[in-house]
Amino acid sequence: MSETLRKVARIVVVDDHGIVRFGYAQLINQEPAMDVVGMAEGEREGLELIKREHPDLAIVDLSLDEGDGISLIRSIDSRKDGTKVLVISAHDEVLFAHRVLAAGGAGYINKREAPQKLIQGIETILHGGLYFSNALTDGLLRGRMGSPGTKSVEGIDSLSNRELQVFEQIGNGRSTRQIADAMYLSVKTIERHKENIKQKLGIEHAAQLAQHATSWVLGGDL
Known part of the structure; x- marks a missing residue:
């Protein structure tokens, strides 16, 4: 029954x-x-x-x-x-x-x-x-998602969901073309997202962006 x-x-x-x-x-x-x-x-x-x-x-x-x-x-x-x-x-x-x-x-x-x-x-x-x-x-125990009020969380939280996805891909070492292919977007669109990310995180150069993204993906602070 x-x-x-x-x-x-x-x-x-x-x-x-x-x-x-x-x-x-x-x-x-x-x-x-x-x-x-x-x-x-x-x-x-x-x-x-x-x-x-x-x-x-x-x-x-x-x-x-x-x-x-x-x-x-x-x-x-x-x-x-x-x-x-x-x-x-x-x-x-x-x-x-x-x-x-x-x-x-x-x-x-x-x-x-x-x-x-x-x-x-x-x-x-x-x-x-x-x-x-x-x-x-x-x-969470290692603090990879940050803690309230830290600069790293404030910067990351300012990114849109799409920008965070791009940021993650950069941190995984992928090129703009690889990111575009993986996300079914144009290279131009990915470049625009990267510029927005740099502006929101206060980053000037592509090398800095890659460094910050890699550090975040691996669990370090920005």
Whole structure:
């Protein structure tokens, strides 16, 4: 009786890669208590899907075909309809998790994690918990996300979500062309983001920008 009446969690997937969306759906639909009821590749399409399907949980990537993952999380949270959000992204969790939490997200999994982490994360969040990796906890203990009132946090917090993604890519040693290709943006757009980052962080030269970005990604202060 209890198995028959058990609620099946309704889940949607918002990711800009079709193969990734399909892979998540295949994995999730193997679970008898979970069902993927829709998929989308961009922010606007994802929000329309959520309004239509009223899912229990949305899986969201930070980098989307159209729009921005954190902006989508804010929109979902503002609806106050009970839809919870689990982020699965290739971006560094320690750099982005605080923004995900502030936007209303309940968990974060790096795409390099083992597939079973996805199911664990979904189950934890559906039962009212938060799901973040040990890397985030370790990063907080080492102060990688800074502390209130420090210059490094003030500078980083002034960056938009897209600028922070570019900043992370610079810190990982990628060239402007590599960043543009990875983010499906033009070189000109990336250059504009880099100029905005330098202005917001008070940096004059490209070499300084690379140094600051590398230090931040590796856990040092700005």
